[in-house]
Amino acid sequence: MSTAKSSKVRIRNFIGRIFSPSEKDKDEEMKPSSSAMDISQPYNTVHRVHVGYDGQKFSGLPQPWMDILLRDISLADQKSNPNAVVTALKFYAQSMKENEKTKFMTTNSVFTNSDDDDVDVQLTGQVTEHLRNLQCTNGSATSPSTSLSVVSSCSARPLTNGNTFSTSSTDASLSLSERNNVPSPAPVPSSESAPQLKSFTGEAPKLHPRSPFPTQPPVLPQRSKTSTPVMTPPSSSNGAPVPGSKGPPVPPKPSHLKITSSTVSSGCSSPIHHSSARSVGNSLSNGSVISTTSSDGDVQLSNKENSNDKSVGDKNGNTTSKTTAEPAAPEEPPVRVRASHREKLSDTEVLDQLREIVNPSNPLGKYEMKKQIGVGASGTVFVAHVAGSSDVVAVKRMAFKTQPKKEMLLTEIKVMKQYRHPNLVNYIESYLVDADDLWVVMDYLEGGNLTDVVVKTELDEGQIAAVLQECLKALHFLHRHSIVHRDIKSDNVLLGMNGEVKLTDMGFCAQIQPGSKRDTVVGTPYWMSPEILNKKQYNYKVDIWSLGIMALEMIDGEPPYLRETPLKAIYLIAQNGKPEIKQRDRLSSEFNNFLDRCLVVDPDNRADTTELLAHPFLKKAKPLSSLIPYIRAVREK
Ligand SMILES: Nc1ncnc2c1ncn2[C@@H]1O[C@H](COP(=O)(O)OP(=O)(O)OP(=O)(O)O)[C@@H](O)[C@H]1O
Numbered sequence: 001m002s003t004a005k006s007s008k009v010r011i012r013n014f015i016g017r018i019f020s021p022s023e024k025d026k027d028e029e030m031k032p033s034s035s036a037m038d039i040s041q042p043y044n045t046v047h048r049v050h051v052g053y054d055g056q057k058f059s060g061l062p063q064p065w066m067d068i069l070l071r072d073i074s075l076a077d078q079k080s081n082p083n084a085v086v087t088a089l090k091f092y093a094q095s096m097k098e099n100e101k102t103k104f105m106t107t108n109s110v111f112t113n114s115d116d117d118d119v120d121v122q123l124t125g126q127v128t129e130h131l132r133n134l135q136c137t138n139g140s141a142t143s144p145s146t147s148l149s150v151v152s153s154c155s156a157r158p159l160t161n162g163n164t165f166s167t168s169s170t171d172a173s174l175s176l177s178e179r180n181n182v183p184s185p186a187p188v189p190s191s192e193s194a195p196q197l198k199s200f201t202g203e204a205p206k207l208h209p210r211s212p213f214p215t216q217p218p219v220l221p222q223r224s225k226t227s228t229p230v231m232t233p234p235s236s237s238n239g240a241p242v243p244g245s246k247g248p249p250v251p252p253k254p255s256h257l258k259i260t261s262s263t264v265s266s267g268c269s270s271p272i273h274h275s276s277a278r279s280v281g282n283s284l285s286n287g288s289v290i291s292t293t294s295s296d297g298d299v300q301l302s303n304k305e306n307s308n309d310k311s312v313g314d315k316n317g318n319t320t321s322k323t324t325a326e327p328a329a330p331e332e333p334p335v336r337v338r339a340s341h342r343e344k345l346s347d348t349e350v351l352d353q354l355r356e357i358v359n360p361s362n363p364l365g366k367y368e369m370k371k372q373i374g375v376g377a378s379g380t381v382f383v384a385h386v387a388g389s390s391d392v393v394a395v396k397r398m399a400f401k402t403q404p405k406k407e408m409l410l411t412e413i414k415v416m417k418q419y420r421h422p423n424l425v426n427y428i429e430s431y432l433v434d435a436d437d438l439w440v441v442m443d444y445l446e447g448g449n450l451t452d453v454v455v456k457t458e459l460d461e462g463q464i465a466a467v468l469q470e471c472l473k474a475l476h477f478l479h480r481h482s483i484v485h486r487d488i489k490s491d492n493v494l495l496g497m498n499g500e501v502k503l504t505d506m507g508f509c510a511q512i513q514p515g516s517k518r519d520t521v522v523g524t525p526y527w528m529s530p531e532i533l534n535k536k537q538y539n540y541k542v543d544i545w546s547l548g549i550m551a552l553e554m555i556d557g558e559p560p561y562l563r564e565t566p567l568k569a570i571y572l573i574a575q576n577g578k579p580e581i582k583q584r585d586r587l588s589s590e591f592n593n594f595l596d597r598c599l600v601v602d603p604d605n606r607a608d609t610t611e612l613l614a615h616p617f618l619k620k621a622k623p624l625s626s627l628i629p630y631i632r633a634v635r636e637k
Pocket residue numbers: 007008276373374375376377378379380381394396425442443444445446448449491494504505507
């Protein structure tokens with residue numbers, strides 16, 4: 001049974017914590033200048049720090065950065081790929097910014113980067129030249145010392161309670177400045193050699209052959225809070241539930257997953273209170289068209305679904321099984337589309353827009369809260385009964401006034417309301433009680449999230465194909481409407497007790513016009529595509545990469561690099577590109593090919609939903625009912 005504490009089965013959003021200064025540092029930095037004074041700290045002060053790279057090591061970074069850099073990425077690694085280090089540091093900067101925005105109260109690994117974030121990584125011309133030299137000479141060049149401009153904006157913002165906080169150059173949103181000559185990303189390994197193919201029939205769920213804990217990482221990613229072993233659920237030969245069986249236990253959880261929250265170290269804050277770090281702005285233009293403009297570009301949600309079937313095809317025509325279902329892609333090269341910058345909505349404006357959407361009546365008589373399902377970044381989810389019926393719904397309740405990202409919430413509600421599909425968690429209605437208690441009523445997916453299942457059980461290929469197929473249907477629908485989800489991962493896949501598979505968490509959704517791209521850094525690093533990590537422009541193909549990573553989660557129980565510290569993980573993704581498929585030899589040729597088509601570093605050559613929906617691997621999909629014993633076994637624990 002899920003509770004507030006157990007609803008999140010792992011710490012996945014903890015980059016901010018890792019990157020945060022120590023508690024001691026934080027205390028120092030957050031000391032109020034004068035509690036008795038009403039004068040706030042200065043706004044938007046900018047500190048410039050010059051960071052050097054001498055071909056051997058980085059220098060000049062604020063000490064907390066240096067400590068983390070040296071702890072997580074060895075000098076040899078820094079030297080072998082300074083570009084990847086810079087990429088990782090960009091995320092450091094971004095996480096600092098997000099931490100600042102969320103007033104250090106919460107942690108997250110979900111980054112957004114908006115124009116107004118003042119976070120931009122730019123290398124000085126000298127560094128660019130230096131890195132180019134390194135590339136030209138396979139890292140052996142010893143050019144003169146160069147510097148990297150680090151801009152640290154130091155803001156003191158009034159807190160909602162009227163207090164202020166200040167940040168110093170060591171903790172504030174740091175931005176590394178990188179000029180136009182962005183060094184190329186690290187070389188990406190060419191496609192892997194042909195796999196030794198072996199059928200992966202998986203008659204009974206098995207343990208994930210996962211590696212033991214590494215000795216070093218100071219904070220381990222946590223996929224599960226329970227230490228209770230779980231046993232193998234029953235299944236018939238086709239994986240369907242055994243009639244009359246309540247469902248034997250799921251497989252014992254691998255020892256490395258037997259982590260209790262107490263094992264998480266490094267002064268982490270509560271694992272269930274992650275910050276919401278989404279920066280999608282919105283504006284409701286009229287009754288039928290919602291124009292949502294984010295500070296990072298355009299987000300336009302249109303009600304004109306039928307007239308909005310935009311092409312999302314691979315413009316290079318690299319897909320292998322295009323069907324007519326996918327409109328022809330535009331041939332012109334992608335053009336960067338930037339919204340004319342506008343002010344973010346004020347809280348009052350967001351509230352006004354919200355009031356236009358919510359049901360003005362009082363929900364208290366209509367919904368009876370039964371139990372808490374879990375706590376997310378922005379609120380608490382309950383299961384509730386609908387008065388006078390046997391219907392059960394999920395209600396997400398959020399304290400609106402203290403939400404750090406009110407516009408993002410608005411976007412999530414708008415997207416949920418507007419885009420309905422059998423494989424999306426459907427919005428029912430929303431309320432704003434007493435101007436602060438925001439209720440979002442939606443389908444209740446009793447089976448919980450896919451993470452619970454992949455952590456505790458081992459799905460076979462037929463079941464994995466079934467899950468992927470359902471997710472692809474939802475993605476195909478979203479992409480067809482030019483919507484990019486941008487946060488595909490097992491946490492955001494909810495399951496029904498009958499095996500239904502639905503995508504949720506629309507807060508990061510953005511609309512991309514065909515042929516255009518975005519450059520906002522959004523998502524969760526472990527699932528993030530290389531083009532996002534490298535701050536390149538991207539399009540809907542980022543969801544395909546993340547889907548491939550989620551497929552690896554279903555094989556291995558976790559995404560690649562989860563055991564690494566986030567800084568190292570980002571470095572590795574930036575450096576390695578396509579992750580190693582550890583169990584390649586155990587997988588069928590079809591599955592291997594499916595993964596290979598998702599995990600293509602070049603998005604232009606990556607498959608799209610049309611190709612993948614027709615992929616031979618999906619022919620292996622078992623009935624969704626084959627998931628039932630697994631879901632049951634996990635839920636009943
Ligand atoms: N419609 C639903 N049905 C069943 N469980 C749900 C539903 N929505 C969310 N949950 C569960 O409730 C918990 C909290 O969900 P929530 O969406 O708030 O988490 P989050 O994604 O971390 O937060 P946020 O969306 O605010 O960033 C999770 O365990 C999630 O699986």
